[in-house]
Amino acid sequence: MAAEKIAVNRETFDNVILPVYAPAQFVPVKGKGSRVWDQQGKEYIDFSGGIAVTALGHCHPALVETLKSQGETLWHTSNVFTNEPALRLATKLIAATFAERVFFANSGSEANETAFKLARYYACKKHSPFKSKIIAFHHGFHGRTLFTVSVGGQPKYSDGFGPKPADIVHVPFNDLAAVKAVIDDHTCAIVVEPIQGEGGVMPATPEFMQGLRALCDEHQALLVLDEVQSGMGRSGKLFAYEHYGITPDILTTAKALGGGFPVSAMLTTHEIAAVMAPGAHGSTYGGNPLACAIAETAVDIINTPEVLNGVAERHQQFVAALSAIGKQYDIFSEVRGKGLLIGAVLKPQHASKARDILHAAAQQGVMILTAGADVMRFAPSLVIEPTDIEEGMARLARAIEQVLAA
Numbered sequence: 001m002a003a004e005k006i007a008v009n010r011e012t013f014d015n016v017i018l019p020v021y022a023p024a025q026f027v028p029v030k031g032k033g034s035r036v037w038d039q040q041g042k043e044y045i046d047f048s049g050g051i052a053v054t055a056l057g058h059c060h061p062a063l064v065e066t067l068k069s070q071g072e073t074l075w076h077t078s079n080v081f082t083n084e085p086a087l088r089l090a091t092k093l094i095a096a097t098f099a100e101r102v103f104f105a106n107s108g109s110e111a112n113e114t115a116f117k118l119a120r121y122y123a124c125k126k127h128s129p130f131k132s133k134i135i136a137f138h139h140g141f142h143g144r145t146l147f148t149v150s151v152g153g154q155p156k157y158s159d160g161f162g163p164k165p166a167d168i169v170h171v172p173f174n175d176l177a178a179v180k181a182v183i184d185d186h187t188c189a190i191v192v193e194p195i196q197g198e199g200g201v202m203p204a205t206p207e208f209m210q211g212l213r214a215l216c217d218e219h220q221a222l223l224v225l226d227e228v229q230s231g232m233g234r235s236g237k238l239f240a241y242e243h244y245g246i247t248p249d250i251l252t253t254a255k256a257l258g259g260g261f262p263v264s265a266m267l268t269t270h271e272i273a274a275v276m277a278p279g280a281h282g283s284t285y286g287g288n289p290l291a292c293a294i295a296e297t298a299v300d301i302i303n304t305p306e307v308l309n310g311v312a313e314r315h316q317q318f319v320a321a322l323s324a325i326g327k328q329y330d331i332f333s334e335v336r337g338k339g340l341l342i343g344a345v346l347k348p349q350h351a352s353k354a355r356d357i358l359h360a361a362a363q364q365g366v367m368i369l370t371a372g373a374d375v376m377r378f379a380p381s382l383v384i385e386p387t388d389i390e391e392g393m394a395r396l397a398r399a400i401e402q403v404l405a406a
């Protein structure tokens with residue numbers, strides 16, 4: 001067969017894929033739980049979780065079973081027809097959260113694009129077309145569409161793609177005074193990650209989140225929480241806003257929602273949703289039966305005391321191990337984060353070594369992530385075995401020793 005003649009190694013990547021990624025030298029071919037194997041059969045412990053996606057590990061039996069059974073039943077019908085898995089999943093997300101209405105999409109970017117459009121649309125219909133200002137934060141990350149890179153707080157992701165959508169203001173994260181200085185009655189929304197992920201694993205403080213809620217209420221603006229990375233159990237609660245004693249007006253979730261199958265959702269209230277009408281927004285694949293059936297199984301498993309309490313226990317184990325490594329090699333200035341979204345910040349004298357540590361870790365057999373220039377990020381399966389954490393940390397320590405010796 002012709003397909004067998006196609007080279008599928010890392011070198012092929014440079015010849016066939018748009019050069020927007022710099023993938024690792026090894027090519028994973030198989031995964032089970034928190035272990036992954038490459039083309040040479042070498043085994044890795046996965047602390048990266050597909051960037052906070054494979055929250056139940058690789059090939060979780062219940063997800064595989066749902067994939068197979070729904071795959072033999074009905075994959076896609078479009079939104080010209082509704083479907084049973086979408087209705088079940090929406091009902092469960094509503095029962096578990098502040099929300100009363102759900103919109104399904106396929107990626108974090110698409111859910112956020114929907115959220116930002118809805119915030120503008122709601123302000124336009126309820127107040128005035130001039131109430132369009134969006135307040136967002138430095139180092140925030142909301143996706144890769146033109147609107148979402150523009151709301152994101154890292155100009156390197158939006159520069160060169162202009163003209164950019166207008167009336168978006170960025171201020172420092174966790175700085176309530178800075179928000180107060182720019183918010184006004186023309187503000188339609190504040191957009192924030194409760195835990196900045198890509199920006200360096202930085203949790204919002206309770207005062208900040210509660211202050212944002214109060215400022216939104218004062219100015220009739222919507223509080224939009226991007227929980228694409230922090231949601232679905234990652235923080236130890238189903239959604240991170242539950243840590244803060246506030247409720248958002250709009251929330252987006254993606255990454256772990258399908259445990260590795262692409263699906264996302266935007267949650268909101270009935271009152272806000274009611275400004276929309278048929279034709280105002282849509283998505284061909286959004287809410288398709290295959291994606292929603294898998295996400296329903298993921299929600300059923302993640303939204304249980306066993307899994308959520310297990311996240312808190314594993315957090316302790318991660319933080320203890322990383323603190324010990326930090327101490328032994330005098331390499332981390334801080335270990336921060338919530339649940340199983342953890343950042344280990346490199347000391348200034350080691351700040352340039354993040355990529356080297358990532359590569360050395362892969363050589364030693366542990367997959368990790370970075371977040372920003374100087375933060376090592378960990379976003380493993382929420383059900384990773386404690387013995388896998390132990391072994392992965394031993395491999396990470398060897399990798400750090402190797403980098404420091406070089």
Ligand SMILES: *Cc1c(COP(=O)(O)O)cnc(C)c1O
Nearest residue numbers: 107108109141142143197228229
């Ligand atoms: C990953 C991420 C996105 C973008 O999600 P995609 O599925 O890549 O479009 C948006 N917001 C946050 C907080 C993310 O971590």
